[in-house]
Amino acid sequence: MKPFGKKTALDDVSLQEKVTAPSSVILNEEDINKIATLKDSNKNVKRETKPSDNSSENNTDLNGLLLDTKLQETKILIFNDLIDAVELSQLTNMVDEEVRDEISDVVSEIIVMRQLILSASEQRQVIESICDDVLGLGPLEPLMNQDDISDIMVNHSGKIYIERNGKIELTEITFRDNAQLMNICQRIVTAVGRRVDEASPICDARLMDGSRVNVIARPLAIDGAALTIRKFQKQKLTLDDLVFYGSVSKQCAQLLEVIGACRLNILVSGGTGSGKTTLLNCLTNYIDTGERVITCEDAAELQLKNPHVVRLETRPPNIEGSGEITMRDLVKNCLRMRPDRIIVGEVRGSEAFDLLQAMNTGHDGSMGTVHANNPRESISRIENMIAMGGFNLPSRILREQISSAVNIIVQATRLRDGSRKITHVTEVIGMEEDIITLQDLFTFEIEREDENGKLIGKHVYSGLRPSFWDKARYFGLESKLNNAINISQN
CATH class of the missing domain: 3.30.450.370 (Beta-Lactamase)
Known part of the structure; x- marks a missing residue:
């Protein structure tokens, strides 16, 4: 065992002095062999129970993850001895697997010196729980x-x-x-x-x-x-996955594929937990690999596969109240970075105006998400955010900016049965007097509720011809768009 921090080997008296073992205990050759056996056993257990992405154990009952009261008390006793024996701050210089091995070795020594009676399963639970406290998120790690x-x-x-x-x-x-x-x-x-x-x-x-x-x-x-x-999915979802899970129909997904590929400006709207970011990630799969994409987020979570991506993240003020970098700062700076597309993880302030400016000045295919319950409300939200940002523009001019910038609104909704659906794919057509005109291409219609409380419905095509047909033809996607619509009509 490699010593780290404070010395931990049994031939050093420091560990024995720090662990308050019964006074009659004297480590002999049998004890040393017992420790070695425990070390080997614990390492084998760790290898056998190493989490796997495809393991069915990921869906086990949460009660099985809890330590019982007695084992929790034992863990605290061992953990306190571990703190005395090891300089935990120095573990940051080691990779996680090395730290787990070292902690396992020290815990094995403590178990023998304290004459604790634990089964192999209990030893594994204690070691994993201690490692979670030291390296991970404690009880949240499972x-x-x-x-x-x-x-x-x-x-x-x-x-x-x-x-x-x-x-x-x-x-x-x-x-x-x-x-x-x-x-x-x-x-x-x-x-x-x-x-x-x-x-x-x-x-x-x-x-x-x-x-x-x-x-x-x-x-x-x-x-x-x-x-x-x-939590974010370990595997990035695609529109095909959303079709498999029933969040969208195959025909609607084909339409979204065309929308993502032919550089339409997209606003993904939805409530909290509706799947906006997941949907935004899916749409980015259809960005051409030659395009330069810049993302702006409060906390980086987008997972673009494109090779030419620059990821930016806001920064809060320091303890003196200075040094803050806002979302608007990032979006404004993007315009100096020669982007093809700008993607804003969540639009919730005055940066909405700068995003509209980017969409209107040659950065076609830009995207963002907004908290709203339906497509019409998302337009109002953008309008309100710009007004609250101090931009004193007449309502008509502001709405003209929005209608010329945003092409598509995709509405994500979390239904009352817990399922997530794409409930609207809506076009922004233009203006009629002072009102922004919208037309639905696809909507999700609830038909019934089954005996288990699950809502059953279907995605319905409106029959309206998309106004971006010429743009789809320009990008060579006319046949794919035509196919999606024809299938939906039949």
């Missing part, structure tokens, strides 16, 4: 490894909810106390150069895998820090 969980919502240290298959569930998993929860929050935000404390109690961040994180701490969160994690 939830992060479950592919069917999309959101993790920590109300406070004693109450953790998840969203699974569109339904919200209360788990029995808890943090040890608010201090442990706050420590995990600090670890997350520090990794991306941000901070959360009483002076700055709200923070948006992201995990290394792209999952989106929001933290709100005391004094704003009265019961202790609240943590929300929007």
Whole structure:
């Protein structure tokens, strides 16, 4: 075993002195052999239970992830000894697998010296739980490894909810106390150069895998820090996947493929948790590989496969209140970076005006998402954001800017049964007097509810000819567009 931090080898008296073992215990050759056996056993267990993306274990009952009260007390005892024996701050210089091996070795020594009686399964549980505390997100780590969980919502240290298959569930998993929860929050935000404390109690961040994180701490969160994690799919979804899951029909997906490829300006609209970012990711699959794409996000989570991508992220102010880089700063700077397309992860402020300007000045195919419940409301939201940003433009001029900039609105909706659907594919046609004219190409119509509460419906084509037909012909996509429409009409 390689010593790290403080020395951990048994031939060094420091570990034996630091671990308060019974006074009658003297490590003999049998004890040394027992430790070696435990080390080998624990390493074998770790290899056998290493998470796999395709493992059915990802969907196990959450109760199986909990340590019982006695085992939790044993874990705390071992963890306290581990802190005394190891300089945990020095583990950051090692890769995770090396750290897990070292922790496993030290825990094996502690188990023998304290004469703890644990089965192989219990030893594995304790080691994995300690490694999660040291390296990962503590009690949240098993939830992060479950592919069917999309959101993790920590109300406070004693109450953790998840969203699974569109339904919200209360788990029995808890943090040890608010201090442990706050420590995990600090670890997350520090990794991306941000901070959360009483002076700055709200923070948006992201995990290394792209999952989106929001933290709100005391004094704003009265019961202790609240943590929300929007997990991101390990595998980037495609429109074919959305067809498979029933979120969109095959014909509507073919239309969206044409829309993404022929450089139409797209606004993806939807409520919280409706799948806006996932849908935006799907549409980017059809961007030509030769195009230069620049993305602007508060917390980077888009997963573009294009080779020519520049990813930008906002920055909050520092402790002195200076150094903030807003979304509007990023969008304005994009215009100096020779982009073909600009993609804004979420439009929610005055940057809406700059995005419209970009769409109207040769950056065709730009995209963004907005929080709204229907296509008409998304137009109003953009209008309101620009007005609240201090732009004193007459309503008609502002609406003309919007109608000339935005070509397509795709509405994503989370239905009451928890399913996510694309409910509208809507064109922005132009202006009639002072009103922006919209026409639906596809809508989702609910037909009935089955005995399990699942909403059954279908995507219906309106029969209207898309106004971007000439543009589709220009990009060589006329036959694909015609095919999508003809199939829908039959």
